[in-house]
Amino acid sequence: DIVMTQTPLSSLVTLGQPASISCRSSQSLVHSDGNTFLSWLQQRPGQPPRLLIYKVSNRFSGVPDRFSGSGAGTDFTLQISRVEAEDVGVYYCMQATQFPHTFGQGTKLEIK
């Protein structure tokens, strides 16, 4: 199984400042069709997860442009350009290149 490792596991950020979360996979996430099926999801307190980014760098509909994804192969990053209060929650990376699909442990984002 592909192991997804996120760092940091928690992050305390000042409002308006940037935040960055790293996700590393134990194997390359490049699929045989050439795509890389790495997503980022946000889970606000008491809510179900919500898709933010798919295929490494594509923002899902309705996601603010302060969220961006980058990376390739085994190393990926979610960046928030200017953190807002509504960004508090836990962020997960997830790979769907190979079965079983696997999530990272989650990164808790809090406001300073």
Next chain:
Amino acid sequence: EEQLVESGGVVVQPGGSLRLSCAASGFTFDDYTMHWVRQAPGKGLEWVSLITWDDGRTYYADSVKGRFTISRDNSENSLYLQMSILRTEDTALYYCAKDEWHGMMTVWGQGTMVTVSS
């Protein structure tokens, strides 16, 4: 509005069985692959299972393989998870999710809670 509503979560004894349901509305259910994802209390997300939209192929996490069975009834716009030989570590909030394309989980339900305890 696209919506998923899970049901069927209860308290069950170890070794017991349970069937979860997920009712879909607002989209053409037959056209989409569907997932089950779970979250133990205070823990992270764990992918559980998937069933494809076209030929009904199924896939499972190692932790549930041989004990859980995913299925769907397109005529009822419903997804199911038959759970058997339940263990205390299966205690979790179970979500169903719609797969837009290759793991892109665009719609999630609110979840249904399964507690395995004696």
